[in-house]
Amino acid sequence: MDWPGWPQQDAARYRAAGYWTGDTFGGLLAGWARRYGPRTALVDGPRRWTYAELDAEVGRLCAGLRRIGVKPGDRVVLQLPNGAAFVCLWFALQRLGAVPVHAMPAHRRAEITHLVELSGAAAYVIPDVHARFDYRELAAGLPVERVVVVGDPGPYGFTAYDELAGAAPETGAGPANASGLALLLLSGGTTGLPKLIPRTHDDYAYNARASAEVCGLTAESAYLAILPIAFNFTWACPGVLGTFFAGGKVVIAPNPSPVTAFELIERERVTITAINPPLVPYWLEEHAAAKPDLSSLRLLQVGSARLADDLAWRVGPALGVRLQQVYGMAEGLLNYTRDEDPDEIVCTTQGRPLSPADEIRVVDEHDRPVPDGETGELLTRGPYTLRGYYRAAEHNATAFTPDGFYRTGDLVRRLPSGHLNVVGRVKDQINRGGEKIAATEVEGHLLAYPGVKGAALAGMPDPEWGERPVAFLVCEGDAPSVKEIAGFLRDRGLAPYKFPERIEAVAAFPLTPVGKIDKKALVAGLHP
Numbered sequence: 001m002d003w004p005g006w007p008q009q010d011a012a013r014y015r016a017a018g019y020w021t022g023d024t025f026g027g028l029l030a031g032w033a034r035r036y037g038p039r040t041a042l043v044d045g046p047r048r049w050t051y052a053e054l055d056a057e058v059g060r061l062c063a064g065l066r067r068i069g070v071k072p073g074d075r076v077v078l079q080l081p082n083g084a085a086f087v088c089l090w091f092a093l094q095r096l097g098a099v100p101v102h103a104m105p106a107h108r109r110a111e112i113t114h115l116v117e118l119s120g121a122a123a124y125v126i127p128d129v130h131a132r133f134d135y136r137e138l139a140a141g142l143p144v145e146r147v148v149v150v151g152d153p154g155p156y157g158f159t160a161y162d163e164l165a166g167a168a169p170e171t172g173a174g175p176a177n178a179s180g181l182a183l184l185l186l187s188g189g190t191t192g193l194p195k196l197i198p199r200t201h202d203d204y205a206y207n208a209r210a211s212a213e214v215c216g217l218t219a220e221s222a223y224l225a226i227l228p229i230a231f232n233f234t235w236a237c238p239g240v241l242g243t244f245f246a247g248g249k250v251v252i253a254p255n256p257s258p259v260t261a262f263e264l265i266e267r268e269r270v271t272i273t274a275i276n277p278p279l280v281p282y283w284l285e286e287h288a289a290a291k292p293d294l295s296s297l298r299l300l301q302v303g304s305a306r307l308a309d310d311l312a313w314r315v316g317p318a319l320g321v322r323l324q325q326v327y328g329m330a331e332g333l334l335n336y337t338r339d340e341d342p343d344e345i346v347c348t349t350q351g352r353p354l355s356p357a358d359e360i361r362v363v364d365e366h367d368r369p370v371p372d373g374e375t376g377e378l379l380t381r382g383p384y385t386l387r388g389y390y391r392a393a394e395h396n397a398t399a400f401t402p403d404g405f406y407r408t409g410d411l412v413r414r415l416p417s418g419h420l421n422v423v424g425r426v427k428d429q430i431n432r433g434g435e436k437i438a439a440t441e442v443e444g445h446l447l448a449y450p451g452v453k454g455a456a457l458a459g460m461p462d463p464e465w466g467e468r469p470v471a472f473l474v475c476e477g478d479a480p481s482v483k484e485i486a487g488f489l490r491d492r493g494l495a496p497y498k499f500p501e502r503i504e505a506v507a508a509f510p511l512t513p514v515g516k517i518d519k520k521a522l523v524a525g526l527h528p
């Protein structure tokens with residue numbers, strides 16, 4: 001078995017309560033095309049698709065994917081920047097019954113090789129060149145049979161996206177099973193190599209539909225996709241999928257700049273969008289300078305890392321929009337502040353669980369519940385939270401409690417109202433303004449550097465990013481510089497956002513009482 005699903009009893013409960021509807025994404029798109037046919041579904045630069053047009057385009061792409069040999073059940077790694085092609089291909093794979101694997105544009109050879117091998121991918125989809133990186137060169141060295149290129153396919157014998165579409169579109173739901181695998185999301189990770197998160201049609205559709213309800217989306221809503229479109233937050237919280245459930249319009253931002261965002265908000269009368277905390281000061285600054293018309297914008301979602309309270313308080317008055325804090329994870333559980341919550345709650349908490357069926361435990365180091373208001377690790381179980389990672393039986397044995405609660409690794413306080421305050425983390429991860437870095441993954445690479453005998457990656461507090469990665473190294477001879485390490489990690493094919501931004505040579509590591517490297521002590525000893 002590749003991944004453990006929900007026990008039958010829980011699945012029956014989620015179906016009976018109407019959370020799981022038995023719909024697949026291929027069928028959902030066909031249904032939306034019937035219901036919302038002539039309404040605008042998608043806007044990307046000058047190009048626009050109605051729901052009917054999107055459904056037809058997806059049908060043609062589905063036929064094209066089948067023609068090049070992609071089969072139901074196949075995994076396909078999607079690594080595309082924000083653009084309509086991601087949306088069209090994602091649904092084409094759904095209609096075919098294949099499974100998209102969500103890679104990020106920032107990923108490089110190390111991450112993609114791992115994703116391709118772990119998922120056993122039958123195909124890999126890339127842009128030609130994006131942000132000055134040629135993805136075709138990366139694809140040429142990979143153990144994957146089929147490569148589809150959005151743009152110029154180059155001299156490698158890859159398939160051009162523009163020539164993929166078949167003449168006879170495939171319609172309807174396709175062969176997928178609603179309780180089966182719909183997509184694989186990438187985990188932020190805490191150990192060695194990134195894990196894959198299995199999401200089913202039933203659970204992921206509920207994730208998006210319930211999020212759309214909580215955010216008050218309607219057919220008049222317009223969602224602006226600013227953060228990477230493959231990111232769970234942007235794709236389904238409520239994001240692109242939630243907007244489609246409501247019959248609204250999705251507008252794609254080609255880059256995260258507030259200048260671009262403000263132009264699109266004005267032009268398309270955007271009503272809701274999502275950003276991460278590091279973007280908030282840029283929004284405030286650009287807003288004060290350019291005075292854009294944001295009158296259509298009703299809700300600004302901020303999440304993926306802790307938003308400082310003082311910044312949160314400034315958003316509403318400065319921009320004239322309602323703030324929503326979102327504390328979510330690719331593994332499932334989503335927390336939102338609600339429209340009816342008082343400002344105090346919206347500006348100082350990270351929301352409360354999306355679903356009445358989300359089960360929350362806040363526990364001490366012995367898994368014993370702590371009282372409300374006290375800090376503990378958050379454990380959770382529910383209708384859209386995984387019960388185990390994909391092809392990771394060994395890891396699953398410790399990442400979940402015996403009764404199926406996922407150990408989030410986040411330290412939270414629960415208020416009597418049920419709202420959560422994220423106060424820290426027990427997992428060995430660095431959150432660089434929303435980008436998650438698994439310390440041990442990077443440490444493994446650092447240890448391969450000549451002369452490095454010990455390596456510990458930790459997060460140093462940073463006013464802009466929340467934290468930034470710093471590498472503590474025990475070296476034979478002189479420690480390498482930040483630049484030398486960056487060159488080394490680039491050659492090893494690691495995504496640049498994981499590179500240490502500071503190197504500290506140490507003679508030896510301080511240890512905790514149980515003999516682990518004491519990263520808190522290392523960070524505390526940093527001079528500014």
Ligand code: OOB
Nearest residue numbers: 188233237303304305306326327328329330350422
């Ligand atoms: C989102 O998902 P991931 O999988 O990239 O990261 C999840 C982790 C959480 O466990 C937590 O450590 C951190 O990111 N996090 C936050 C937060 N939102 C996420 N920490 C503090 N405050 C917040 N508001 O990041 C994600 C997925 C769906 C929706 C929103 C975010």
